[in-house]
Each structure stands twice: as structure tokens, then as C-alpha cells.
Amino acid sequence: MGKFGIAFTIAILMVACKEDPSAKEESKQGFRMTDEERNATPQVQKQPEKNFRTFTNLADTTxxxxxxxxxxxxxxxxxxxxxxxxxxxxxxxxxxxxxxxxxxxxxxxxxxxxxxxxxxxxxxxxxxxxxxxxxxxxxxxxxxxxxxxxxxxxxxxxxxxxxxxxxxxxxxxxxxxxxxxxxxxxxxxxxxxxxxxxxxxxxxxxxxxxxxxxxxxxxxxxxxxxxxxxxxxxxxxxxx
Known part of the structure; x- marks a missing residue:
């Protein structure tokens, strides 16, 4: 392989090995969010319903x-x-x-x-x-x-x-x-x-x-x- 071919090959390898910022962010987060996930409405946890007393076993005059x-x-x-x-x-x-x-x-x-x-x-x-x-x-x-x-x-x-x-x-x-x-x-x-x-x-x-x-x-x-x-x-x- 001539000098020109060797230089071209080295350039290709350098580009391939260059760190992708988004990949770095993905690595930090452990996953990559899609646009749909990123814009989704967050789920609100419902408050538990109140437990009211009943009249069971209570006399009317209580x-x-x-x-x-x-x-x-x-x-x-x-x-x-x-x-x-x-x-x-x-x-x-x-x-x-x-x-x-x-x-x-x-x-x-x-x-x-x-x-x-x-x-x-x-x-x-x-x-x-x-x-x-x-x-x-x-x-x-x-x-x-x-x-x-x-x-x-x-x-x-x-x-x-x-x-x-x-x-x-x-x-x-x-x-x-x-x-x-x-x-x-x-x-x-x-x-x-x-x-x-x-x-x-x-x-x-x-x-x-x-x-x-x-x-x-x-x-x-x-x-x-x-x-x-x-x-x-x-x-x-x-x-x-």
C-alpha cells in the first residue's frame, strides 16, 4: 500500500474512534429517550381515597x-x-x-x-x-x-x-x-x-x-x- 493509501486508512480509523457526545450521554443515563418519551406527560400518583366510618353496629342515639x-x-x-x-x-x-x-x-x-x-x-x-x-x-x-x-x-x-x-x-x-x-x-x-x-x-x-x-x-x-x-x-x- 502506498503512502496515500496508508494516510487515508488512518483518517478513517480516527473518525470511527472519535467519541459521540450523545453516546456518552446515553452511557451516563443507561438509556436514550425517544422524542415521544421526552415529551410525554408525567404520571401523577393518585391520592388514596379517604376511609370514612360507617354506621354499622351504632345505635341511632349514639x-x-x-x-x-x-x-x-x-x-x-x-x-x-x-x-x-x-x-x-x-x-x-x-x-x-x-x-x-x-x-x-x-x-x-x-x-x-x-x-x-x-x-x-x-x-x-x-x-x-x-x-x-x-x-x-x-x-x-x-x-x-x-x-x-x-x-x-x-x-x-x-x-x-x-x-x-x-x-x-x-x-x-x-x-x-x-x-x-x-x-x-x-x-x-x-x-x-x-x-x-x-x-x-x-x-x-x-x-x-x-x-x-x-x-x-x-x-x-x-x-x-x-x-x-x-x-x-x-x-x-x-x-x-
Whole structure:
């Protein structure tokens, strides 16, 4: 082979042995990604579903924490704040407890409300009788606070104070705030905008359909039928 042939062969070998940067990167990674793989949407790991308690083996009169059985409700428990007509905090912490039979009826009502794109929002639920005494000491007026010696259906775990909100958290207009003491809060007040009357009607008719009855002077207050027969309770929940 002549000098020219030897030089040409050496040039070919040098090109063949030159390191390919992409090959180096592939070696570091252990594989080479295709364009399709590189542009693919990353897989998001699904969060495990919450495990809620069931009513199995629970008596209808048992007190339960509603949030342990569903996450479909909203809460603004006013008596655990100073944003109430008492202007004082009378609960140590905000929790919504009811008896099992009340919770069952609330879950059924809420399921129906969801068809309309709304859900129940709680202002008050079960109220220990000791709290009723606190409220009476602040406002000893039976027009606004039940006498604790007799107790209220709240003290029996069968009453709730509620409104409705959209599933993204916007309260429906009911015409007044919670615990507004005046004729504008009455169910038979018809001199209100049509939308407010429709909102109250949806609340009232659905709750009545699922075993609750309303109080004429308070659009937010509902009692479970038959709950007045239960005993006044002073069960107190733990605060974490």
C-alpha cells in the first residue's frame, strides 16, 4: 500500500474512534429517550381515597362526629368564634356532632342537594347542655335562647342550624345572616327578592322531605322529627 493509501486508512480509523457526545450521554443515563418519551406527560400518583366510618353496629342515639362519616359538608361553626349574636366564644373548639339518626337524615338530604350543585353548611349542631347554660347567662331571654333547665333540641343532638353553599364554596343568599332576629328571617316573609325565596324554598322543602321540620322565625333552624323525645345531653367532645 502506498503512502496515500496508508494516510487515508488512518483518517478513517480516527473518525470511527472519535467519541459521540450523545453516546456518552446515553452511557451516563443507561438509556436514550425517544422524542415521544421526552415529551410525554408525567404520571401523577393518585391520592388514596379517604376511609370514612360507617354506621354499622351504632345505635341511632349514639353521638358521632359528622366529619368522620363524610367530607361532603361545609362548616362555619359560629359559637366557636365571636362572630355570633352572643359576641362571645362559647365552644372550646369547632366540631359538629349529632346523633346517628340525625346524621343519616343529613347525609340523605345532602345527597339530594348535590343534584342542584349545592351542599349543607353548618352554623351549629349538637350543643352540650353546659353550653346552653353559658348562653343563658349571657342572654337570658327565651325568645332567643332556650332555658337550659328544659333544654333545646340542640342539646338532644337532633337540631342543626344550616345554610346552603355552592360546591365551590359560595353561600346562597338567604336574605339575612345566621341568628338574625327579625321578621326578615321568618319563613312566611314573602316580601323578598325572588332568588332569596327560591333558595329558602329549596332548603326547606328538601330538609322536610328527609324528616326535618322548620322553625317559623328562623330560616336556618331544622329539627329532626321525633328528636324532642330524646334526653338532654351534656356530652363534650375532645379538642386537639
Amino acid at each position: 353521638f358521632i362526629r359528622l366529619a368522620d362519616f363524610s367530607d361532603g359538608f361545609a362548616y362555619d361553626l359560629r359559637y366557636a368564634t365571636e362572630n355570633n349574636f352572643l359576641k362571645e366564644k362559647v365552644y372550646d373548639c369547632a366540631e359538629c356532632y349529632t346523633r346517628v339518626k340525625t346524621a343519616k337524615a343529613l347525609l340523605m338530604a345532602n345527597k339530594e342537594f348535590e343534584k342542584y350543585g349545592v351542599r349543607i353548611k353548618f352554623f351549629d349542631c349538637y350543643r352540650p347542655n353546659s353550653v346552653q347554660y353559658k348562653m343563658w347567662a349571657i342572654v337570658p331571654n327565651p325568645q332567643y335562647v332556650a332555658n337550659p333547665k328544659k333544654g333545646s333540641i340542640h342539646n338532644k343532638g337532633g337540631a342543626v342550624d344550616i345554610t346552603l353553599e355552592t360546591l365551590d364554596g359560595k353561600e346562597l343568599d338567604m336574605g339575612t345572616d345566621f341568628d338574625f332576629f327579625g321578621k326578615r328571617a321568618y319563613h312566611d316573609m314573602t316580601e323578598l327578592p325572588r332568588k332569596i325565596l327560591e333558595n329558602r324554598k329549596l332548603l326547606k322543602e328538601t330538609m322536610e322531605k328527609h324528616g326535618f321540620w322548620s322553625t317559623r322565625t328562623e330560616w336556618w333552624h331544622y329539627n329532626l322529627s321525633g328528636a324532642h323525645k330524646d334526653k338532654v345531653a351534656n356530652f363534650k367532645w375532645e379538642c386537639e
